[in-house]
Amino acid sequence: MSVTVVIANYARPLNLQRLIQALCEQTVKPTIFVWDNSPTQDFHDSRIAWVIQSSRNAQCAPRWWMASHADTDFVLIHDDDLLPSHPKVLAWTLDAAAKTAPFAVGVAGVITSSHLGYWQSRHVGLRATRVERDARVDIVKGCYFCCPTTELAAVGYLELDAEDDIAVSAKLGRGLDQPHLILARLHQHFELLPEGAHARKNRHNHRAARDAAQCRYFKLR
Numbered sequence: 001m002s003v004t005v006v007i008a009n010y011a012r013p014l015n016l017q018r019l020i021q022a023l024c025e026q027t028v029k030p031t032i033f034v035w036d037n038s039p040t041q042d043f044h045d046s047r048i049a050w051v052i053q054s055s056r057n058a059q060c061a062p063r064w065w066m067a068s069h070a071d072t073d074f075v076l077i078h079d080d081d082l083l084p085s086h087p088k089v090l091a092w093t094l095d096a097a098a099k100t101a102p103f104a105v106g107v108a109g110v111i112t113s114s115h116l117g118y119w120q121s122r123h124v125g126l127r128a129t130r131v132e133r134d135a136r137v138d139i140v141k142g143c144y145f146c147c148p149t150t151e152l153a154a155v156g157y158l159e160l161d162a163e164d165d166i167a168v169s170a171k172l173g174r175g176l177d178q179p180h181l182i183l184a185r186l187h188q189h190f191e192l193l194p195e196g197a198h199a200r201k202n203r204h205n206h207r208a209a210r211d212a213a214q215c216r217y218f219k220l221r
Contacts (some may be wrong), residue, residue, distance in 0.1 A: 002073050119211065151172055
């Protein structure tokens, strides 16, 4: 099985360099794409198969567009503040992704509720409640999101300011309850890197935007 790892970066070049090195040390060698939102940064690395330098911060949605153009079996959206600390992280991810297809796998997610907003719903995995065993969820968070390339390519257009991981999780989920999978095995095999002041969660409307996206894409059931 083959995989393309797609990274969106904004003003975190040191994180990006560390992540690329860690990915190249995996037992499964990925193809690497980078969408660079830093207009004043000139990032080059021969290990990257495709890099796009944006003249504006287009946020997160373009990474899914890049991913849909991969020619590998799977694509993996990977945040640049997360570092795999074990060489078999990608291998374990692909093994689970093949069994979970056509749905997604990841390391953090949300189990939605018809009467609760995004922040009141149950969050599991990395930076939330530790999972002792694999957990089924409705939303796989975009920090680490793996799915079949053909499935992602069928998702189509995403608005630039969309809460992209919520939108993609809903579209891939096809209206089913908790179709995606959070992998307990991976929880202890990541290092959290500095997020910096430009982290998306520091936007003034971040909490409201996440609530609105869950309401939009996950209707009352």
